[in-house]
Each structure stands twice: as C-alpha cells, then as structure tokens.
Amino acid sequence: MNIELQLCGLVMLVVFLVFIEREKKLNVKNRALFLAAFITCIICLIFDVVSIICIHEAVYNGFSPLITRIVCKAYIILLVTQGYCSFLYSCLDIAIRHSFRLVRMLTLGVYIAGEVLIVVLPIDYHMDGRLVYSYGPAAMCAYIMAAFFISVILVFTVKNKRNMPHRRVIALFTWQGLWLIAAMIQFFFKDVLLVSFASAFGMIVLYSQLENPNEHIDRMTGLFTQNALSLYLNDRYKYSDPFAFYTARIKYLVPSTELDIRKNAVMRSAAGFLELGKEPIFRIGDDMFCIIYDSSERAYQKLLEIKARADGVTDIPVEAKFIYFPDSSLLSGPDEVYNFIHHYDDSSEDVIVCTGDLVQQMRYRSEVYNLIENALRDDRVVVHYQPIYNISTGSFTSAEALVRIVKEDGTLIPPGDFIPVAEDNGQIIQLGIRVFEKVCKLLASGEPQRLGIEYIETNISVAQFDHENPAGFVQNNIEAYKINPCNINLEITETADNELQHLLLLNMEKLIKMGVSFSLDDFGTGRSNLDYFVNMPADNIKFDLTFTQGYFKNDKIKHVMKGMVSIVHDMDMKIVAEGVETKAQYDAMVKLGVDYIQGYYFSKPIPAEEFIAFLKDSNL
Known part of the structure; x- marks a missing residue:
C-alpha cells in the first residue's frame, strides 16, 4: 500500500x-x-x-x-x-x-x-x-x-x-x-x-x-526571557485579557568581578520565584524578574512573600525593589509597560504601585520627550535672549540665552513644561548644544557686539565636555563660527562627583585660557552649592529668582545676601541679580551692591530679532 x-x-x-x-x-x-x-x-x-x-x-x-x-x-x-x-x-x-x-x-x-x-x-x-x-x-x-x-x-x-x-x-x-x-x-x-x-x-x-x-528560555535560570514577556503581554493585551503583575529587582551588592557569586545569587532569586507557584516568570534583566498573575490579590500576596524572603537574606548584601501593577488595563500595551518600568525603576521607594496618576505622568513625559525629539529634528528649537543691565555703565552689556521650543502650529511651549523632563532624560544636552550653536551664529554676525554686548551667557552641562578632547565642543564651535571667545560666558549649574568635577575643572582651565568666562548659575537654590562656589573659577555669581525675591520677603535671606555680596566682591567676582520685576526691587538691588540686573523689569526673554531691536533702542 x-x-x-x-x-x-x-x-x-x-x-x-x-x-x-x-x-x-x-x-x-x-x-x-x-x-x-x-x-x-x-x-x-x-x-x-x-x-x-x-x-x-x-x-x-x-x-x-x-x-x-x-x-x-x-x-x-x-x-x-x-x-x-x-x-x-x-x-x-x-x-x-x-x-x-x-x-x-x-x-x-x-x-x-x-x-x-x-x-x-x-x-x-x-x-x-x-x-x-x-x-x-x-x-x-x-x-x-x-x-x-x-x-x-x-x-x-x-x-x-x-x-x-x-x-x-x-x-x-x-x-x-x-x-x-x-x-x-x-x-x-x-x-x-x-x-x-x-x-x-x-x-x-x-x-x-x-x-x-x-528561544524564549533563559539558559542560566530556565525562566522565560524578555522577548517571551513581550510576546505574552502582547497576547493578553490583544485579547483584552485582564491580569496583574509585578517586577522585582533583586540586586545583590557584590563586586562585578565576583562572577560566581553573582551567578549563584541570580540562581537563588530564580529558585525563589519558582517556589511561589505555577505562574509564568520572566527574567527581563540581569537582576530583574517579572511575574504575571490572573488576580491582583494573588499578585500582591506573592510580592509580599518574595519581599520578605529578600529582606531575610543575610549572607549577601541585597537590595530589593518592586513595581506592582494591580490592573493591567491602566496601561495600553507592552510598550507602555516597559516605559513605566523604565520611568520608575530608579525610584528610591522599595515598592512602586502603578496608579492612574503615575501612568498619566509617564505618558506626559513620553509626549514631551517625543515633542523635544521632533523639535530637534525639525529645527524648532529657538533661542530667546534676556538682556542683562550693567549698573556701572548704565547699559545692557550682556544677555542670557534661554531655550524655547516652537510647536508645529507656531506657538511656544513654556520652558517649565519641557526643561524638567529634558533634564531627567538627558535631552538637555542636545538642547544645550543647539542653543550654543545658535548663540555662536548670532555672535558671528557681529550685531550684538556693535550694540554694546560684551558676552552672552549660555548654560553648559558637565556631560557636554568630552573626556578625550577637553572643551572640544565649545572650542570647535568658537572656531567654526570665528568668534571671539571673550564673547562667550558659560553658566555652570549642576553638582558633579569628584571625578566629573576634576574633568570640569580641566575643561574650564583650557577655556579660560582661550578667553571664555564662567558664571555660577542658580545660586541660592541648592543646585550651586558652597563647594562649587569656593572651587569653581567663575567670574560671576547669579542670584536665582527665588533668592532675589526672598530678599523682600525673608529677613534671614536679606542678611545672607548682604553678607554674600561682600564675600563675592572680596573674591573679585561680580553678582547678577535675576528675577528683578519692579522699580522698587531694582532700587533695592542697586543699593545692595549687585553689579548686574536681569529680569522682567527691563525685558522678558525675546527672540533674536527683537533682542537686536531692543539693544538699538536702549544702548544707542
């Protein structure tokens, strides 16, 4: 047959x-x-x-x-x-x-x-x-x-x-x-x-x-992989099958060179999860796991069990952090699940609970991230300039460059809506680069200098300094646009660790030799601390808006500012008072002895064309 x-x-x-x-x-x-x-x-x-x-x-x-x-x-x-x-x-x-x-x-x-x-x-x-x-x-x-x-x-x-x-x-x-x-x-x-x-x-x-x-099994632990999790989440979201889950980062605090100890620690974590039940368990990172349940009650119960086990480990230092998702419907699909994990994985809290408010915050930040990316791509990042008044000369001799983003419909996005997000996700570096390039382009025209501007202040991030080529980013733009380095003043704000601070000082020394000057920005907010004040070779100290406004509301701040003016001048540095909005505030700052005034009393931040027109009206 x-x-x-x-x-x-x-x-x-x-x-x-x-x-x-x-x-x-x-x-x-x-x-x-x-x-x-x-x-x-x-x-x-x-x-x-x-x-x-x-x-x-x-x-x-x-x-x-x-x-x-x-x-x-x-x-x-x-x-x-x-x-x-x-x-x-x-x-x-x-x-x-x-x-x-x-x-x-x-x-x-x-x-x-x-x-x-x-x-x-x-x-x-x-x-x-x-x-x-x-x-x-x-x-x-x-x-x-x-x-x-x-x-x-x-x-x-x-x-x-x-x-x-x-x-x-x-x-x-x-x-x-x-x-x-x-x-x-x-x-x-x-x-x-x-x-x-x-x-x-x-x-x-x-x-x-x-x-x-x-193909979906992790060889070390025998658990499912992150690719398997994506497949599983996609399937359950596709068919609107509700579920609850949590991620657990069980981080054993041992040196990275102790490979055997780390491997055994990961295997111990995997074994602990396997003992919890028959639910699917995924290893989605070196020390991160995800477990999915059909009910939120069981998910939370098992989360507490594994947390208790992690807290009970004594032979190896361990740090356990959890993100609990009681209701999968709060998120639209696998992409949002991963975004949420990425957004909140670095939280200082031991247990983060996914709520509607946190999801909305994440979506807002993701929306702003995309908005910034699109603006960078489409050249909709613009610079506004806020004139700075020189009390000794009675004219505007400098300005601060401030980043703005223009929407596709032509309206401006307030800086408070995107700068905090950009600072958190690292986009502030690209924004800073774009702003610096546009400032150099304006200075290359020579128009601000002819109207009395000695320098323009721009914010700079420690991360923008290249390790292999100190100050290369700034130097390359100065050379490309053929501008005088003296026309550039860089504002330093963030506090760096010892290694980055050493790198920053090396860069500053090279740029100062070229003729670039520096300002210590946001003084009085905690972002520029006393260590920076003492060690940074800055020419100017900028009193933050909240510090300046506090002078008129808080006697302690008033006494601090009076003392700081004397100290700063004794150190041969100048003072810029930001946030001055009225004639009375202007008179008070002049009497206090500051050197420069910046604020809405004179002008809000304005586009380059308006800035040039303002200088023509004010300085000529």
Whole structure:
C-alpha cells in the first residue's frame, strides 16, 4: 500500500508532539492555535493512512464500501478543517482588527458550508496498484476548499506582511508553498502521495521557526526571557485579557568581578520565584524578574512573600525593589509597560504601585520627550535672549540665552513644561548644544557686539565636555563660527562627583585660557552649592529668582545676601541679580551692591530679532 510517506510524516509529528508536551510552555493564543493545527494535521494523517487501508481492503478483500466511503469523507473533512485551522493561525497578527472580523465570519461560513456539502455529496474511490485516490463531488469540494484556504492565507500574508514579523512571513510562505508544490506534484503523478507529508513537514518548519519555546528560555535560570514577556503581554493585551503583575529587582551588592557569586545569587532569586507557584516568570534583566498573575490579590500576596524572603537574606548584601501593577488595563500595551518600568525603576521607594496618576505622568513625559525629539529634528528649537543691565555703565552689556521650543502650529511651549523632563532624560544636552550653536551664529554676525554686548551667557552641562578632547565642543564651535571667545560666558549649574568635577575643572582651565568666562548659575537654590562656589573659577555669581525675591520677603535671606555680596566682591567676582520685576526691587538691588540686573523689569526673554531691536533702542 502507498502509505510510506504518510507514515513517515505521522511519526515525525508524533515525536515532535511528545517533545512539545514536555517543554516549558508559554500559554498564548498563538501557541493554542498552532497546537490545534498541529493535532489536526496528525489526525488528518491518521485518517489518510486509514482511508488507504480501507480502500485496499474494499477493492481486494471485500471490505464494506459504506465504511470505506465514510472514512474517505472523514479524511477530506479533516483536510478542510486543517486548512481552516491554518487560516486562523496564519492571520493571528491581524485577527482583532474590525475589518478582519467580517472576513473571519465569512470564512467560517464558507468552512461550514463546505463541510456540509462534503457530508451530503457522494464520494467514490479508486485503487490500481500504488495508484489510490478518492474522487467524486465530495472530493472535488474538499480540494476546492483546501485551495481556497491556501489562497486566502497567501493573500492575507502578502497584504499584511508589513504588520507581521519578517520571520513569520517567510515561515508562512514556506509552509503554504510546500503544500502547493506537493499538490502540483501529486496532481501530475497520482501515485506520489505527497500532500499529507508536505503538510507534516510544513508544521515542523513552523515549529522550528515560530513556535520553538527554547528561544524564549533563559539558559542560566530556565525562566522565560524578555522577548517571551513581550510576546505574552502582547497576547493578553490583544485579547483584552485582564491580569496583574509585578517586577522585582533583586540586586545583590557584590563586586562585578565576583562572577560566581553573582551567578549563584541570580540562581537563588530564580529558585525563589519558582517556589511561589505555577505562574509564568520572566527574567527581563540581569537582576530583574517579572511575574504575571490572573488576580491582583494573588499578585500582591506573592510580592509580599518574595519581599520578605529578600529582606531575610543575610549572607549577601541585597537590595530589593518592586513595581506592582494591580490592573493591567491602566496601561495600553507592552510598550507602555516597559516605559513605566523604565520611568520608575530608579525610584528610591522599595515598592512602586502603578496608579492612574503615575501612568498619566509617564505618558506626559513620553509626549514631551517625543515633542523635544521632533523639535530637534525639525529645527524648532529657538533661542530667546534676556538682556542683562550693567549698573556701572548704565547699559545692557550682556544677555542670557534661554531655550524655547516652537510647536508645529507656531506657538511656544513654556520652558517649565519641557526643561524638567529634558533634564531627567538627558535631552538637555542636545538642547544645550543647539542653543550654543545658535548663540555662536548670532555672535558671528557681529550685531550684538556693535550694540554694546560684551558676552552672552549660555548654560553648559558637565556631560557636554568630552573626556578625550577637553572643551572640544565649545572650542570647535568658537572656531567654526570665528568668534571671539571673550564673547562667550558659560553658566555652570549642576553638582558633579569628584571625578566629573576634576574633568570640569580641566575643561574650564583650557577655556579660560582661550578667553571664555564662567558664571555660577542658580545660586541660592541648592543646585550651586558652597563647594562649587569656593572651587569653581567663575567670574560671576547669579542670584536665582527665588533668592532675589526672598530678599523682600525673608529677613534671614536679606542678611545672607548682604553678607554674600561682600564675600563675592572680596573674591573679585561680580553678582547678577535675576528675577528683578519692579522699580522698587531694582532700587533695592542697586543699593545692595549687585553689579548686574536681569529680569522682567527691563525685558522678558525675546527672540533674536527683537533682542537686536531692543539693544538699538536702549544702548544707542
């Protein structure tokens, strides 16, 4: 009998099924549909073999023709069912779209109608040596249905390939291509029964390319990987399946060189999580894990258990931090889950609970981040200049450059809306670079200098100084725009650790030799501390707006500022009072003895064109 290829395919699938059942499983819709198609393929192969045996016995040994026809119909019914299961599996990536639901319902209707026709239509069979096949209206209907599902799968794969992983597209084309090639060979060589074997081989291809769980297992711990978490989260969010989960960072405070200790510590953490229950556990970082539960109550209970275990570790210093997500619906999908973890992972709190307010804050910060990125890309970062009045000369001899962002509709975004976010995520460096370049471009025109401006102040970050080429960023721009270094004053604000402070001093020394001057910004806010005040070779000290305004509201601040004026002048430095808004405040600062006045009393920060016009009106 001509059943060798079918038996070969059947043995392959059964062996693979045993391995599949023994492996660690990630319960996602994708896998469930694959298993349905896989098992249907096995049953279809069994009935293919049984139908050939029945035909052989009916032709040569008088076996019941009725039972033979029933078995033949069962085989082709299963063949169509396999095609339908394959369709559902293939189109899983677009299965929840509204436009696809109608197609799915129509396809289900075609499948049911086809199966009914196969049941009611007649079927017959033929066997002559190794040549064996079923024929008749029922068989023709089955072949049409199989061709229909293969065609639909190919069409949908081509149409939606941009919405599918490239690897999945290739695997689906290979799978369906094997079916088509086998069907064509069998059509021309009827004694070569390849279709069932090709179907089995195609399932093996799918398994190896798309469904192999070993690709989602962390080799060290045996837990699921971060890629597996993305797949799992995507599946549960796609089908609106609510859940709760938490992440745990169990950080063992041992030197990075102690690799064996760190490995054993990670393995200890993994073992502890495995003892909590059967829920899926993911290792998503060197020392971070994620565990997903169906109920928030169980999730929180297990979080407390693992926290108690971590707190009880005494042989190795350990730091445990948790982010608890009681309601998955607060977040829109895997991307927001990872964004939330990224935003709050560095929190000083042991346990962060994901709430609606925190999610809104994260979304706002993400929106601002994208807004800044787009503004940098589209050159919508602009500089406004706030004139600084020199009391000794009675004119405006300097200005501070302040960053602004213009929306696509032309309106300005208030600096308070984006600067704190930029400072936290590091974008302030790129903004500072862009501002400095625009300041250099304005100075290169020579217009501010002709109108009495001696220098323009711009903020600089320690991170903008390059380790290998000290002061390279500033020096390169000064040389590129051919401006006098004396026209540049850099404002330093942040406190650096000893290593960065040493680097900063090296850069400052080189720039000072070039002619660049420095100001210590935000004095009085805590951002510029006493250590900086003593050690930084700055020319100016800038009293922050809150410090200046405090002079008129708090007697202690008034006494401090009086003393600071004397100290600063004794150190041969100048003082800029920021935030001066009224004539009375101006008179008080002049009486106090400051050297420069900056604030709305004279002008708000204004665009370059208005700044030049202001200087023409005020200094000429």
